[in-house]
Amino acid sequence: MSNLELSTSEAPARDPADRPRAARFRHLPDGLGLVLPLVLAILWEVLVRQGLVSGRLLPPPSRIAATLVELAQGGELLRHMLATSARVFTGFALGVLAGTMLGALGGYSTLTRRLVDPTLQGLRAVPSIAWVPLFILWFGIFEASKVALIAVGVFFPVYLGIMGAILGIDRKIVEVGRVFRLPPFGLVRRILLPAILPSFVLALRGGLGLGWMFVVAAEFMGASEGLGYLLVDGQQLGKPDQIVAAILLFAVLGKITDGLVSALFAPLLRWQDVYAGGR
Amino acid sequence: MLEIRNLGKTYPNGAHALGGIDLTVQQGEIVALVGGSGCGKSTLLRLISGLDQASHGTVEVEGEVIRDPHPLVGIVFQEPRLLPWLSVADNVAFGLAALPPAARQAKVAEALERVGLGRYGAKWPRELSGGQSQRVALARALVTEPHVLLLDEPFSALDAFTRADLQDHLITLWERYRPTLVLVTHDIEEALVLATRIVIMQPNPGRIARSFEVALPRPRQRHSEAFDAEKRRILKALNATLAEPPAREDGLIQGAGI
Numbered sequence: 001m002s003n004l005e006l007s008t009s010e011a012p013a014r015d016p017a018d019r020p021r022a023a024r025f026r027h028l029p030d031g032l033g034l035v036l037p038l039v040l041a042i043l044w045e046v047l048v049r050q051g052l053v054s055g056r057l058l059p060p061p062s063r064i065a066a067t068l069v070e071l072a073q074g075g076e077l078l079r080h081m082l083a084t085s086a087r088v089f090t091g092f093a094l095g096v097l098a099g100t101m102l103g104a105l106g107g108y109s110t111l112t113r114r115l116v117d118p119t120l121q122g123l124r125a126v127p128s129i130a131w132v133p134l135f136i137l138w139f140g141i142f143e144a145s146k147v148a149l150i151a152v153g154v155f156f157p158v159y160l161g162i163m164g165a166i167l168g169i170d171r172k173i174v175e176v177g178r179v180f181r182l183p184p185f186g187l188v189r190r191i192l193l194p195a196i197l198p199s200f201v202l203a204l205r206g207g208l209g210l211g212w213m214f215v216v217a218a219e220f221m222g223a224s225e226g227l228g229y230l231l232v233d234g235q236q237l238g239k240p241d242q243i244v245a246a247i248l249l250f251a252v253l254g255k256i257t258d259g260l261v262s263a264l265f266a267p268l269l270r271w272q273d274v275y276a277g278g279r
Numbered sequence: 280m281l282e283i284r285n286l287g288k289t290y291p292n293g294a295h296a297l298g299g300i301d302l303t304v305q306q307g308e309i310v311a312l313v314g315g316s317g318c319g320k321s322t323l324l325r326l327i328s329g330l331d332q333a334s335h336g337t338v339e340v341e342g343e344v345i346r347d348p349h350p351l352v353g354i355v356f357q358e359p360r361l362l363p364w365l366s367v368a369d370n371v372a373f374g375l376a377a378l379p380p381a382a383r384q385a386k387v388a389e390a391l392e393r394v395g396l397g398r399y400g401a402k403w404p405r406e407l408s409g410g411q412s413q414r415v416a417l418a419r420a421l422v423t424e425p426h427v428l429l430l431d432e433p434f435s436a437l438d439a440f441t442r443a444d445l446q447d448h449l450i451t452l453w454e455r456y457r458p459t460l461v462l463v464t465h466d467i468e469e470a471l472v473l474a475t476r477i478v479i480m481q482p483n484p485g486r487i488a489r490s491f492e493v494a495l496p497r498p499r500q501r502h503s504e505a506f507d508a509e510k511r512r513i514l515k516a517l518n519a520t521l522a523e524p525p526a527r528e529d530g531l532i533q534g535a536g537i
Contacts, residue, residue, distance in 0.1 A: 176360050178330060179348050180374040180423075190373075194364040271364045273405035 059241040064248070067241040071230075081249060084215055084226040087143070088257075091150025091218075092211045096204065098151070099158025103203075106159070107166025117163075124156050129217050136221060146218035153214035154207040161203025165196035198272060201265045205258055212254045227253075280306055281327070281427050281459055286336035287484070288322050295484030296322040299336060302478065302487065306426065307457035311470035311477045313513075315521055319485020320463040324429050327461060328354045340427050353425030353458075357432045359412035361404040367391070367415055368400035374423040390422040391415075393452060410441035414448065421452060430462040434469065443501070446472050450497070467513055471506060472499050477513060481520040488520040 041061040048055035055063070071077035102120070106113040131152060132145075139145035169192060177191040219228020227246045234242035281304040288297040297319040304310050312320040325331040327338050329348040338345040340352055361370045371387045378386070391397050394414040404412060413433060420428055430449075434442040446469060453460060464470050470477050474493050481488040491513060500506055 172356070172358065172360050173362065175330060175356075176362065176373070179328065179354055181348050181350070186376075191362070194362070197364070268364075271403050271405070273363065273403075 057240055059244065063241045064244050067239075067245045068248075071242075071245070077249075080225050080227055080230055080246075081253065083223075084219065084228065085253065087146050087150060087218065087226065088208075088211045088215045091147045091214070092154050092208055094147065095151040095154025095207060095211065096158050099155045099203070099207065100162055100200075103159040103162025104166065106163040113163070120156075120159065124160075128153050128214060132217065132221055141222050146215070146221065146223070149218045149221075150211050150214045153210040157206040157210060158203045161199050161206065162196065165199030165203075166192065168199075169195045197265070198269055201261065201269065204261050208257055208261060209254065212250065212257075216250070280304065280341065281461070282337075282339040283323075283327070284337050284339075286323070286326060286338060287334050288319070288326060288331070289334045297326070297333075298484035298486045300485075300487060304427075304459055304461065304476075306459055308476060309453065309460040309462065309474045311462045311464055311474035312480055313464060313467065313470050313477060313517065314480035314488070315482065317485075318480040318482040320480055321431055322485060323480075324354075324431050324461065324463050327427070328352055328429050330354075350423065351426045352429065353420035353423060353427070354429040354431065355413075355416050355420045355433045357435055359404070359409075359416040361407075361412055361415055361419075363404050365404075366400065367396065367402050367404065367407070370404065370415055371400075371419045371422055373419060386422055390418040393421075393455075394418045394448065408441075410437050410445060413437065413445060417445075417449070417452070421456070421458070424456070425458060427459045427461065430460060432463050432465065435465060442469070443472075447498075449473065467510055467517070468501065471495065471509055471513065472501060479513075479517055479520055489516050491516070 044055075044058070045060045045062060047053050048060040059067075068077065071080075102116065106117055128149065131149060135145040135148050139148055173195060174187070174191055177187045182190060215226070216228045216231070219226045220232060223229045223232075227249055230246040231243055234240065234246065281302075283300055283302040285299040285301060286297060287295075287299050289295055300319075300323060302310075312323065314320055322331070326333050327345065329338075329345045329352065332346065340349065343349065343351065345352060361367075362373065365373065368384075368387050368391065371390050372383050375383045375386060388397070388400065391400055394417055396411060396414055396418070399407070399411065399415075404415070407415065413436075417433075434445050437445065449460075450473065460473070462470070462473060471493060477491045477493060478487055479489040479491075480486065493509065495505055495509060
């Protein structure tokens with residue numbers, strides 16, 4: 001991304017007087033979003049301890065924490081997290097690669113779009129889980145079929161996002177490139193890429209979200225490790241604490257990776273004139 | 280020198296946007312193209328810029344035939360068209376990629392200084408007002424030192440005060456470099472404040488109806504008697520071209536901005 005032409009010079013912050021509404025809430029603490037889950041967790045803990053509810057099917061936070069600690073101590077937890085993350089990462093990389101290339105081609109060349117897009121739209125209409133049996137036949141029950149399923153899930157939002165972004169680029173901005181006689185590659189690098197970058201980041205985040213969704217489906221297909229395996233295992237052995245623990249870990253990992261993608265591109269997107277939330 | 284010979288444009292749908300236009304503009308002239316809507320003013324400008332291709336005829340600048348965008352020809356559009364992901368300075372530097380960084384920075388700083396935005400280089404386009412944005416667009420077009428600068432209703436989206444300010448600014452810049460300016464406008468007063476020559480165009484197909492030298496001394500006073508007399512003269516001619524077929528019963532000038 002380093003040869004993208006983007007200003008990274010530090011622009012002075014906006015005059016605070018421009019944004020009186022946002023300013024009113026500027027001093028809200030960052031951790032505000034934690035209040036609601038914490039209150040609910042404490043409430044549940046108290047209810048279970050007081051014996052008002054059994055907590056058998058929805059264990060209290062202390063039991064879930066204990067399960068997590070237990071799993072972590074054996075190094076098992078790390079192994080499961082790494083296995084799942086590796087699958088998501090590989091499938092995501094493949095899906096992004098294919099989605100970007102086909103999306104860019106489809107956006108850039110009308111011929112390719114007319115030729116390929118209807119087929120891809122047809123394939124998109126297939127619920128991705130429907131591929132599972134076929135992928136198992138094709139790729140076996142081990143890693144390849146899981147990664148393929150995740151890649152399919154990631155592919156479509158990236159493909160659609162990139163193609164839509166290219167087709168939506170303002171003709172007037174492209175004309176500026178023509179006025180300054182940019183060669184085709186220069187036009188791509190200096191106008192088209194920066195113009196689609198915000199949509200690209202959104203597409204990546206959407207794709208990543210689907211990647212985490214599909215890894216669960218993939219691991220349900222039969223896995224000996226991974227967070228999805230913990231879910232299946234927890235169900236079969238009647239361990240709701242393990243299921244909830246795995247769910248929480250999905251939430252944490254999903255949030256962290258989404259944050260990473262956002263943070264990675266944030267310096268390149270500071271130019272955006274965004275609403276950034278009102279009152 | 281800008282030489283336009285028998286220039287015509289017919290769109291694929293058969294619309295005659297422009298008949299055969301002949302126009303010679305000396306270096307340093309300011310030509311204002313005025314006329315009702317559909318008279319081909321903007322089409323003519325886009326053909327001179329090389330952004331669109333003529334159906335017949337030629338455009339030459341300093342003896343070079345213009346078929347595609349050319350370094351001798353710059354253009355400022357109705358909208359600033361700044362690239363939102365580049366700082367103001369990088370926007371101005373956009374056409375200077377071939378220069379070494381130090382020379383580029385010096386030129387950009389000078390160009391921004393000249394449009395009165397010397398301290399705005401690090402800002403984002405979103406932080407500028409409409410008038411400031413258009414001044415940056417002007418700096419971006421002028422920094423490459425084109426011999427001909429085309430302006431397509433460049434100030435029409437601005438409020439009256441900002442518009443007058445930018446007109447004065449443009450004249451100051453013009454007096455320094457003496458580029459040839461070709462300006463499309465709906466605003467007769469704007470044409471009278473800026474132009475050395477006013478060319479009235481009329482539609483079906485787009486062609487030149489009349490041409491006036493503007494003899495008013497500079498700096499031009501917007502509300503002097505001579506100015507008003509000149510304005511009446513132009514309006515009368517413009518009305519006459521609009522009254523020709525198809526005749527208008529109300530005798531009003533469409534889009535004349537008065």
